[in-house]
Amino acid sequence: MKKRILVIGGGIGGTMTANHLVSKLYPEISRNKVEVSLLSNSPWHYYKPAFMYVAFNKFFKDELRRPQQSLLRPEINFIVDEVESFEFNANRVRCSSGKFYDYDYLVISTGCLPAPERIEGLKEAGDHFYQYAPAKALAEKLTTIKKGRIFVTVNFPQTPNVPHQCGIAPIETTLMLDDLLRKRGVRDKVEIVYTYPTVSQLLRNCLFMQKDTCEVLPTIFEQRDIKYQHGFSLSHVDPDKKIAYSHEGKEENFDILMATPPIRAVDAVINSGVSQAQNNEGWLPTDHETMEVYGLNNVFVLGDTVDLPVSKAGGSCHSQSPVIVNNIASHIRLGRLCDQYDGRVVAIAQMGLEDGMPLWYDYSSDVQPTPPNKLGGLMRKSFNRGVYWSVARGLV
């Protein structure tokens, strides 16, 4: 009997996994014993980290997306449709077109969504760069502001020990902001204030979610005259008065509120009823080694939808995806799972508009920050413009 592998989500996790599955299982696929399908609700694949650059006028829309089909091996059956509900008991998904798709193995990589509406006033008064349209709107403001106060806040999910999307992004964008305003010659008239909430995963009262990086941040910020505060957990915003209030009782005025908003899983995942996450955030309970969804058979999850303590980043998908591919391949071939995820995340942080800092960490070791430099910046730029598409195709 032919085994049907169904991958949901044409983002980075789903795309690299579908491509890698074909190359790993080619002997079975060529004999028609395995079939790989990828189902996504968009015919486009977006390089999401580039939304951050859109806010700084560094990327146009058509440079950060490709037709999904052009990134897939021809053996993959690509379907554009939206999953409305997961019917795990019947091993199938129901889509908005009314069609059902059956599977023997399911891989969920539907990512997460920014949810600024979950904090009163934030949607109306705040800005963010986690999607294209809001990033473009923010770019308008950053290109025209002449004086005032830009206030940066970071919001964590309420599920304990789950990070916000792309851990380093708030620092990256704060440094890029400083560079942009200097370039525009208005930096001396615009105050930048970076803040971090009291609770950030396992740390308390820090400036970042990992201790070693926390320790180097004050120096980096002071060199650039960026103000910083810890212990600011956004509670609500007054859009008329332009004041951000914190749970700790502080009030801060702003001209631009650049916020990392709350996030949640997509509706179909939240409504699947499998999540045990708090605040209806929808993260799937994930076996931190095998990447299976707890309590389900032959269902795997990766990327932003997991409830693991690792960064919700493409650099995590890159290490989680081969584990899932190996586990599905060994389950088909040997009847058991054979690989374990060690929590590894790799990335090149964009530290200001020009410099980059390669970094990596896993379940047992934190990031060891090194001095950002121009070569790291060139590496990041080449990743943004080219290498990423090879990663999505499962070649790197």
Add this chain to the structure above:
Amino acid sequence: MNTQNENIEDITNTNNLLTNPDAQEGLVELIQKLEPLLAGRRLNRIVDLMSVTADVVDMTDDYMIEKLCKSYEEVIGGAWTAGNIVRMAGNEVRQMEEPPTLWSLLKTAKDPEVRRGLAFMLMMARGIGKQMNQPLPEYD
């Protein structure tokens, strides 16, 4: 720190490296070369290069090696197969005294291997077609 200094002294004493006039001259030359690089902060780039190389080494894992090797094998394998075919076909064609007539060209299709090759071409066309079976998404 002290131990390190002593070690360096030990080494220089035993080898007489820095007391040798030729070595000293070489060192002076080297320092002269380095001076403008240091002044222009260009030597920093070499240190950055070493740091980035070290990062790449540490960031590389077994999965990445596996994928890169697979890509390498596919590219090299594909190029090798294509190269062999071009060489063989070229050799055959070069040995023809006269270019084949249209009729004799058609007759070559009697050869099952030629037919298989033609089928391969058609299957390639099918693959290309499949790759393009989704209309280009609309630009908004």
